[in-house]
Amino acid sequence: MPDRAEKVDRLRALHQRDRAFVVPNPWDAGSARLLTAMGFEALATTSAGYAFSKGKRDSFAGLSRAEVLANAAEIVAATDLPVSADLEDGFGAAPEACAETIRKACDVGLAGGSIEDATGDETAPIYELSLAVDRVRAASEAAREAGFLLTARAENYLWEKPDLDDTIRRLQAFSEAGADVLYAPGLPDIDAIRAVCRAVDKPVNVVMGLQGKTYSVDELSEAGVRRISVGGSFARAAFGGLKRAAEEVMAHGTFTYAEDAMSGSELSRLMSQAKCDDRL
Structure with a gap:
């Protein structure tokens, strides 16, 4: 298993390519193992996906720093890939709260x-x-x-403040303050994405599957994007599959959904083979 410093180097190098890479967002150790086996080169946590798996809504009040970092630690332990985490607002308004969150994130191997x-x-x-x-x-x-x-996020577009000039101004200031990657979730179209990429001097992350129109890896790479995440959309896709399966059973009394499900043996091969040592 590579050490954390090696993973940081690998993650940093991915952002220096001429083409964008996709960093999917597992919400637990099992989804992390599956995505690792699929051949992705890095993973990122999702506060939304994790919140849904715990029966909570995605909100600042819904998850504590301890919960988010415990979830991240389980994902880190489930893969040999570099893992980046959604650390929300740093779990406090004060700058020192953000700094402490970064230190604690390092402690769990992120x-x-x-x-x-x-x-x-x-x-x-x-x-x-x-x-x-x-x-x-x-x-x-x-x-x-x-x-x-460190990725710095400008959240205007997620909070009904569709101000591209202010978003760019914030990302430029975050870059000057030392951020390594810049991210403005919810940008409305490829023109806005291209404008952000042209205006900043650090790699840009764009999320797909969140809202609005989606673009291909080729289209986003051409626009200047260097990292593409999916946020909670993979988790929502999984919940969508669960809902459709349950609706079939409730409405029709049939079970054809199982034809498209992964087999238990396939999933078992992907999961940890460790055995409990406290059996009687």
Whole structure:
């Protein structure tokens, strides 16, 4: 199993290619094992997917830092790939809270993670720019000391603030504050994505499957994107499959959904072969 420093180097190198790579978002150890076996080169956690698996809504109040990092630790342990984590707003408004979250993320073996500028407060959903920059700077300093790839997120478009100029201004400021990767989820179209990529000097992450139109890896690479994530959309796809299967049983009393399901033997081969040592 490669050590964390090697994983950081591998993750960083993926962002230097001329073509975008896809980093899928498992929500637990089992989905991480499946995605690793599929041949992806890195993984990223999803707070939304994890929240849904725990029967919680995706919100700032729904998951604690301890829960998010425990989930991330299980994903890290399930794969030899570099793992980046959705660290939400850093679990506190103060810059030092963001820095401490980065240090704790390193402790569980994560190679990277993101800090966003959303507050979780619907009356003031985005941190004022100077504080948002201070938060990224503190997180960046902690990341640089520990060896960690920091992604800074500008959340305007997820909070009904479709201001491309302000989004770009924030990403540029986050880059200057030390972020390694820049990310503005919810950009409306390829023109906006292209404008962001042209305006910044760090690799850009774009999420697909979140909302609006989707674009291919080729199209996003041509626009300048270097990393593509899927957020909670893989988890939602899995829940969609569960819902369709249950609807078939409830509405028709049939079980044809099982024809498209992965076999138990195939899944078993992907999962840990370790045995419990506390059996009586």
